[in-house]
Amino acid sequence: MVHGVSELISEREKGSANTILDELQIDLERRVEVALHPLIWPEFVANTQDRCYFCKKRMYQSFLRSLEKLEIQVLLDGSNVDDLKSSRPGFRAIHELGIRTPLLDSGLNKDDIRTLASEFHLSNCSKPSNSCLATRLPAGVQITQEYLNAVEKYEDFLLSRDFTGCRARPEGRDMVLELSGIDGNRLLTSSMRIEIIHFFQSEGFSRVLIDLIPRR
The missing domain is CATH 3.30.300 (GMP Synthetase; Chain A, domain 3)
Structure with a gap:
């Protein structure tokens, strides 16, 4: 399980991620924590319409490098059908890097995923969707x-x-x-x-x- 940590994620979201890893019984040795530093990525902090593309590509490239050291060749992304309803520049990075999207490929939407999370007694089953803190700023405002x-x-x-x-x-x-x-x-x-x-x-x-x- 890969866990990216950066300034873009609030402290409460970091805590929530660790809680879910505990509930999934992911042992510490199976958790790969990758430190990301998006505020030094000039194409990201410029906050153009393609901000999410630049961020996701840098982030997943970092994940892939970390997984390669562990001889893991496949990286999964949690996108779902509902994500197709709005503009998602990050999808371009997913396709370019060959990242797998099993939830999307299975036709699952947010409600389906929440139902499955409830069946597995995960505490995030009713948690509202969220995104990184940078998404709150209008395009063009430097992050x-x-x-x-x-x-x-x-x-x-x-x-x-x-x-x-x-x-x-x-x-x-x-x-x-x-x-x-x-x-x-x-x-x-x-x-x-x-x-x-x-x-x-x-x-x-x-x-x-x-x-x-x-x-x-």
Whole structure:
């Protein structure tokens, strides 16, 4: 099992990954941890529309080099059918490097995978989908450690108020919140709204906007 560690992953996500490895009973000697440093990749920090392609290619090349030392020749990617519904530049890197996609090839979507995870009693069976912290920044905004730390702080605040699966997307002086359907309803009918507005205003944002397309 290959586990990539970098500045793009929040501390809570790192902890969650280790929990799943424990639940899958992956022995320590079978875990390959690869340290990645995307903030020194100029084509990545430029944050163009192809950011995910550059990142995934560098990342999987690092994985393949580590696995080659262990005489392992096949690397599997966890993409699923639902990933085909949106633009995914990273797929180009997957195809170029010959990475296998068993979940996608089997026609499984997110709901199917959550059902299987539940059958195997994995704690992430109902966990909302997530992506790296860099995906919160608009294209063209240079990716820095300060930006990543800020996004993690914003989302930790929302999580501390039980807004699970939330994403905080800073866009200039505006903070755009992407929430699940249930969380969106709770925000609009609760005094929590005032607390959230005050928090983001204290962080320098003039407006707090809600993405009306709920997350799955």
